[in-house]
Amino acid sequence: MDASGQSPYSHRMDATTSTRKLGRRPKAVGGEAAREAILDAAERLFAARGFNGVTVRHIGEAAGVDPALAHYYFATKRGVFDAVFLRRAPPLNAERERLLDELEARPADEVTPADVIAAFVEPALERWAHGGPGWKAYLALVAQVNNTPEWGGETMTRYFDPVVHRVIALMRRCLPDAHDVDLYWCYHFLSGALTLTLAETGRIDRLSGGACASSDYPAVSTRLPEAMAAAFVAVTARGRASDR
Amino acid sequence: MDASGQSPYSHRMDATTSTRKLGRRPKAVGGEAAREAILDAAERLFAARGFNGVTVRHIGEAAGVDPALAHYYFATKRGVFDAVFLRRAPPLNAERERLLDELEARPADEVTPADVIAAFVEPALERWAHGGPGWKAYLALVAQVNNTPEWGGETMTRYFDPVVHRVIALMRRCLPDAHDVDLYWCYHFLSGALTLTLAETGRIDRLSGGACASSDYPAVSTRLPEAMAAAFVAVTARGRASDR
DNA sequence: GTCTATAACTGGATAGAC
DNA sequence: GTCTATCCAGTTATAGAC
Numbered sequence: 001m002d003a004s005g006q007s008p009y010s011h012r013m014d015a016t017t018s019t020r021k022l023g024r025r026p027k028a029v030g031g032e033a034a035r036e037a038i039l040d041a042a043e044r045l046f047a048a049r050g051f052n053g054v055t056v057r058h059i060g061e062a063a064g065v066d067p068a069l070a071h072y073y074f075a076t077k078r079g080v081f082d083a084v085f086l087r088r089a090p091p092l093n094a095e096r097e098r099l100l101d102e103l104e105a106r107p108a109d110e111v112t113p114a115d116v117i118a119a120f121v122e123p124a125l126e127r128w129a130h131g132g133p134g135w136k137a138y139l140a141l142v143a144q145v146n147n148t149p150e151w152g153g154e155t156m157t158r159y160f161d162p163v164v165h166r167v168i169a170l171m172r173r174c175l176p177d178a179h180d181v182d183l184y185w186c187y188h189f190l191s192g193a194l195t196l197t198l199a200e201t202g203r204i205d206r207l208s209g210g211a212c213a214s215s216d217y218p219a220v221s222t223r224l225p226e227a228m229a230a231a232f233v234a235v236t237a238r239g240r241a242s243d244r
Numbered sequence: 245m246d247a248s249g250q251s252p253y254s255h256r257m258d259a260t261t262s263t264r265k266l267g268r269r270p271k272a273v274g275g276e277a278a279r280e281a282i283l284d285a286a287e288r289l290f291a292a293r294g295f296n297g298v299t300v301r302h303i304g305e306a307a308g309v310d311p312a313l314a315h316y317y318f319a320t321k322r323g324v325f326d327a328v329f330l331r332r333a334p335p336l337n338a339e340r341e342r343l344l345d346e347l348e349a350r351p352a353d354e355v356t357p358a359d360v361i362a363a364f365v366e367p368a369l370e371r372w373a374h375g376g377p378g379w380k381a382y383l384a385l386v387a388q389v390n391n392t393p394e395w396g397g398e399t400m401t402r403y404f405d406p407v408v409h410r411v412i413a414l415m416r417r418c419l420p421d422a423h424d425v426d427l428y429w430c431y432h433f434l435s436g437a438l439t440l441t442l443a444e445t446g447r448i449d450r451l452s453g454g455a456c457a458s459s460d461y462p463a464v465s466t467r468l469p470e471a472m473a474a475a476f477v478a479v480t481a482r483g484r485a486s487d488r
Numbered sequence: 489g490t491c492t493a494t495a496a497c498t499g500g501a502t503a504g505a506c
Numbered sequence: 507g508t509c510t511a512t513c514c515a516g517t518t519a520t521a522g523a524c
Contacts, residue, residue, distance in 0.1 A: 031507070048394055052296035056500065066509050071501060140393050146440065146447075147391040149384050150292055153445030153458075161451055184452040185467050189437035191447075196390065196436030201397030203390075203435075207405055208428040214397075223429050223479050230478030231471035275489070300518065310491050315519060 035073050037063040040134060042070075043084045047137040050144060051081055085145075088138045089159045095123040096163045100170060108173045114229035116170045120163070121194055121224055128198055129217030136200070143199035146191065171232060178236035186235050190228045197224070279317045281307040284378055286314075287328045291381040294388060295325055329389075332382045333403045339367040340407045344414060352417045358473035360414045364407070365438055365468055372442055373461030380444070387443035390435065415476060422480035430479050434472045441468070 041063035045054040056077050060067030074080040099119035103111050127135040145152045168183050175183075200214045212219065285307035289298040300321050304311030318324040343363035347355050371379040389396045412427050419427075444458045456463065 034507085050294055050296060050392070052294060055498080057498090067500095068502080068509065069507080072507075075501095077500065143391050144388075144393075147387050147443045147445070148294075149388075149443055149445055152443070153447035153450065156445070156447050157450045164451060180452070181455055181463070182467070184448055184456045185463060186471060187451070188440065188448045188456075189468065189471050192436040192438070192440030193433035194436070195440065196432065199391045199393055199396070201391070201393055201400070203397035203400050204428055204432045206397065206401045207408060207431070208424070211425055212428045212432075219425070219429060223426070224433065227430060227433050227475035227479045230474040234474030235467050235471045278489085299516080301516085311518095312491065312520085313489085316489075319519095321518070 034063070034065045034069055037065055038070050038073060038080065039084055039087060042080045043087075043134060043141065044137045046081060046084060047141040047144070051077075056080075084138070084141070085155070085159065088135065092123055092127065093160065093163045096120060097166070099123065100163070100166050103170055111170065111174055112229065113171060113174050113232045114225045116167060116174060117190060117225040117228050117232075119170075120167050120190075122221065124194065124198065125217060125221050125224075128200075129215075129221075139198040140200060143195035143197075146195045175232065175236050178232075182236045183232070186228070186232045189231060193224060193228060278307070278309045278313055281309055282314050282317060282324065283328055283331060286324045287331075287378060287385065288381045290325060290328060291385040291388070295321075300324075328382070328385070329399070329403065332379065336367055336371065337404065337407045340364060341410070343367065344407070344410050347414055355414065355418055356473065357415060357418050357476045358469040360411060360418060361434065361469040361472050361476075363414075364411050364434075366465065368438065368442065369461060369465055369468075372444075373459075373465075383442040384444060387439035387441075390439045419476065419480050422476075426480045427476070430472070430476045433475060437468060437472060 038059060042054070042059045045058055045062060056070050057067045059070055059080065070077070070080055074083055096119060099122070100116075103115055103119055124139060128139045142156075146156050148155075164187065168180075168187060171183055171187075172178060172180070197214075197220050202214050204212045205214050282303060286298070286303045289302055289306060300314050301311045303314055303324065314321070314324055318327055340363060343366070344360075347359055347363055368383060372383045386400075390400050392399075408431065412424075412431060415427055415431075416422060416424070441458075441464050446458050448456045449458050
């Protein structure tokens, strides 16, 4: 039943992520540097294996610092996780807000649903493609949290809902006859499509026999806004009388 | 930073899922019953907290059987997980195949993209809504795995790709001018939208201020095929000359 | 088939030396 | 600020009684 023979769930680190005793990093310690090294390593490990799949010892090893420092700076393992999640949310959302401001300043009839969607997804996709491994890991982590029952929905709400409410409001301006329930469900579908992309699981590569690549930014950037804009238009177009 | 005060990552079981010493089950042991009880409990716990967030002891407690039985029947914790994942994939995919057979038997011009999508998503949504807590948990687990980097894509490939290839083939028949790359990407978006729904994180409830419910089967069933069919049509409609 | 007991180990966290 | 040493609760897994 197991194809690889190597359990993907074990705590063991694989060759590419482990750090040999001769630290891979320039041992760039010295106060703030250690703190950042811990966050970078934790970001990568949490994204790859989830909160419970990572140990404080792994983080210390990967960061090239003593594991006890994680407790010194962040008190608990959960503190490390929260710091990771918090670090990149503000810059990401700030750029989304900026693009949404621009759309809001334009006349309503010069803004398309695809424009609104692009303002929401492009800041994420652009960092995912060109922001370096830190952003890649962070966005994969967001994708995982978004699909996590129990606390996932609550966590996403806390960090990302304000900007989503602006997306809905702008979409309402583009599609004045739309019912709010339809807008929310379409946003939900958009969120799922975006986060599966950011998770970069490699499934589409295998499925397509290599014709598509999980990491192909232009392919996503050109298709996702167009696809989901059509979804918004189709679902909100009809007069839907009965709805919960 | 933590809103709830109660860590959602801890191994502690909450009141609704824990089992007091006076087992909640009728202690329905006796060979096969214990095996099934273990699978049911593991399914629920893995779905809620992921592989590493669950212990064999938790599973035994929740199932009302001795934890050592999990090893007796499944050898390892990973064996339990694989058995959970395997159990419900065949019946789900069998019904998808049946519905796809029906569509394939019809003339091409009487099959719409929404029909193809419905044949793929309805068997999952129907069980999610009316299949009981076991199916709910199983589908939430699939959603989590689908968005898991490293081994998630590989696992989904193993269990679900055959039926997806049929979906793509039927879609190709509906949209004969479509490029395969576009079809694969649109399936990818569909997969993300579907699995976020199955994860049922409660985010849309909070986001919409209660106007939408994560668990609203009719709301999803009427909108998802329509939304994603429009996405397929929009993306594949144009002649796209240059594509990786 | 089921459960008790325990082996063998790893987890988060901390006290205190440097 | 950093690291060593360590606590001890909790982990998977198994041997062997019943």
